Amino acid sequence: DVKVTQSSRYLVKRTGEKVFLECVQDMDHENMFWYRQDPGLGLRLIYFSYDVKMKEKGDIPEGYSVSREKKERFSLILESASTNQTSMYLCASSLGLASGGYNEQFFGPGTRLTVL
Amino acid sequence: SQQGEEDPQALSIQEGENATMNCSYKTSINNLQWYRQNSGRGLVHLILIRSNEREKHSGRLRVTLDTSKKSSSLLITASRAADTASYFCATWGYSTLTFGKGTMLLVSP
Numbered sequence: 001d002v003k004v005t006q007s008s009r010y011l012v013k014r015t016g017e018k019v020f021l022e023c024v025q026d027m028d029h030e031n032m033f034w035y036r037q038d039p040g041l042g043l044r045l046i047y048f049s050y051d052v053k054m055k056e057k058g059d060i061p062e063g064y065s066v067s068r069e070k071k072e073r074f075s076l077i078l079e080s081a082s083t084n085q086t087s088m089y090l091c092a093s094s095l096g097l098a099s100g101g102y103n104e105q106f107f108g109p110g111t112r113l114t115v116l
Numbered sequence: 117s118q119q120g121e122e123d124p125q126a127l128s129i130q131e132g133e134n135a136t137m138n139c140s141y142k143t144s145i146n147n148l149q150w151y152r153q154n155s156g157r158g159l160v161h162l163i164l165i166r167s168n169e170r171e172k173h174s175g176r177l178r179v180t181l182d183t184s185k186k187s188s189s190l191l192i193t194a195s196r197a198a199d200t201a202s203y204f205c206a207t208w209g210y211s212t213l214t215f216g217k218g219t220m221l222l223v224s225p
Contacts (some may be wrong), residue, residue: 004158033212033213035215042204043159048212088156102147104161107159109157110157110158
């Protein structure tokens, strides 16, 4: 059974803290994604990666960075957390272009981050 | 950039009834996908329909795609309380999948 796991379901941090959100997939997928989900705004893409050490900005990358040192792991980093980064963060993975591209995405359970 | 837009935003029905949700998008697509999200959880892929397909079935799900109107519909037949969730359509753009804002479906026993 395919699986995407995220390090925490709930996280509470203080303004200015550096925050790490970890995502691990066990499907040997090339592509990995980070989204945030807010009421009324739907899912918005923050960053994605189509290979180890590769990263691409999504629609809302400001205030975030990412790291992909191993194929199975994709980390989202909030350099200096702010209250407007309070949100649900969703990680996803999918097969890459070599597998035909345009594939379905598999999602983790989400991390609900609150920044005080 | 929001590509798909679902309609209605919310839908409330009784168990056993059918639920229909619509999705409109703006640009040409390779495929269109539907996802379900139970409250506070991650999204689960339901069905994918390619741009050269017009209709697809999976269990109680029926998806149609009209590329001339840039629209899709998801029909859930004989709904159950367990179908209560948010439903999202998603389309592949240049290199990423773009999601709509979703339809919240409530199925009452």
